[in-house]
Amino acid sequence: MAIAKVCGIETEYGIDPRGMGEKNPIAASSVLINAYVSDLQRKVGWDFEDESPGNDARGFAREGSAAPEVETHLVNAVLTNGARYYVDHAHPEFSTPECLDALECVRYDRAGEQILVQSMAAVERLLPPGQDIVIYKNNSDRKGNSYGTHENYLVDRQVPFAKLVQHVMPHFVTRGIYTGAGKVGTEAPTGDLEVPFQLTQRADFFEEEVGLETTIKRPIVNTRDEPHADAQKYRRLHVIVGDANLAEVATFLKVGVTSIVLAMIEDDWFADRDFTLAAPVQCIRRVSYDLDLNHPLELADGRRMTALDLQWEYHDLARKYADDRGLAAVGEAVGADVLRRWEHILTGLETDPSSLSGQLDWVAKYRLLDGYRERHGLRWSDPRLAAMDLQYHDLRPGRSLFARLGTERLVSEESVAAAVSEPPTGTRAYFRGRCLQRWASSIAAANWDSIVFDLGGDPLRRVPMMEPLKGTAEMVDSLLEGCPSPAALLDRLGA
Amino acid sequence: MAEREQKKRQPAAREVEEIDEAAPAGNKQGDKIKAELDELLDEIDEVLEVNAEDFVRSYVQKGGE
DSSP: OOOOOOEEEEEEOEEEEESSSSOOHHHHHHHHHHHHHHTSSOOOEEOOTTOOTTOBTTSSOOTTOOOOOOOTTSOEEEOTTSOEEEEETTEEEEEOOOBSSHHHHHHHHHHHHHHHHHHHHHHHHHSOTTOEEEEEOOSBOSSSOBOOEEEEEEEETTSOHHHHHHHHHHHHHHTHHHHOOOEESOSSOOTTOOOSEESOSSGGGEEEEEESOSSSSEEEEEOBOOOSSOTTTEEEEEEOOOOOOOSHHHHHHHHHHHHHHHHHHHTTTTTTOOOOBSOHHHHHHHHHHOTTSOOOEEBTTSOEEOHHHHHHHHHHHHHHHHHHHOSGGGOHHHHHHHHHHHHHHHHHHHHOGGGGTTTOHHHHHHHHHHHHHHHHTOOTTOHHHHHHHHHTTBOSTTTOSGGGGOOOOSSOHHHHHHHTTSOOSSSTHHHHHHHHHHHGGGEEEEETTEEEEOOSSSOOEEEEOOOTTSSOHHHHHHHHHTOSSHHHHHHHHTO | OHHHHHHHHHHHHHHHHHHHHOHHHHHHHHHHHHHHHHHHHHHHTTTSOSSHHHHHHHOOOOOOO
């Protein structure tokens, strides 16, 4: 039986400090996050004790592979919605709390955008006139520097990792036809191939099929084995191959389809169906460069299929899986909506991609830029188009080109506003968020799988949260209501 | 494969039906979308970064992740 696909998205935002002389993105990120956090009651630090991002899902650390370093000296906060907001490398990063399904993930991803927007407003009040910090939700500076948008999914530890790799690889290589955020030009050598515009931001940066790294020689399937949960039972599949999406339907399908595919793998639904590609790294770029969506990819067994063909195969298998096994693991209603929209998008891509400008980032961006290009008689290499490409992702409400395009919304503004401060109710993020709302001054630190309380004289007391599905509203609301103080809570928990 | 073809035809068939019944509306929809893009393009210069070349050149990020 597939387990619940608890999921979340981490986004590293692009940051552009203006009017400050030499640009220092680390300092700017710290100032930005501090400005936001100082508006909140009290900052709670992140607890690094259980961080081990160098562990490899294949059970070894390859010689010469560089494990990421954890930067403990930088700004790092846990928010009352259960999210983490911090400086990672030289970017502000927002990690959503653990969500129960793809729609909730969209809501918290949008809440993250709102938090960045509010951070820009907060920092504007602090900076002298002429100085500004501008935030972009994209993945590339167009000069070969990339920063990530990572998805995370709870996966049953019993599934052999090789089997996960086998069936997610063709999906990750081809899903860019609807998850891509679009980009003018390329940042990788393309030989004789001319690429005026491509479907994804990230495909240029992937050089390996499977591996531990995230900053160099990026792999399509990342093997970071850091479950932030009971490691005997769970994996956290850390997916680094995606783009940052602004279009909600694109985020919904990115997370929703991937969740269904993972549930199918757990239930052995692929059986002997195998879509292993002959050369995934070449394929992922070729798919991204293929605006006509008709380039055939070679499979290991000699078959040739386009990215659309492969997505239809996965879709049809998923449809049968849903009919036979149900979609409880991803939420029945949300799963049904994912299947319906997935079919609609694939049909649209097949018949008339431009009809999807209200749903997909790359189509929306292409339509806008191509319209501008035609009107002004520009070549694709014109810097005005590159500037518009960047400005599509500008999060300032008055400057965002995306915001002017009127793409379809799946979550209301009210529910996004609530998600800025309220945690999801169906995961342990609820317990984390509620404790922070009530007792922030008694919490020394928190991380994904524990909260550390400081009640004064006693030693610090850690409450472990190794089960992502425990600590939900249903489970802890009456407990929390019955506890007038954190000391009472710890007594009740026996911590 | 046969099943896939069938599945793909279904939505296309539905589309054809709708177009049969309301072809002029379909064209109007297309015109409306084009008009919206035109309107957007009319006003977009007001919000675009003033010096595109400088902006693109100065947008430099450190790699992340």
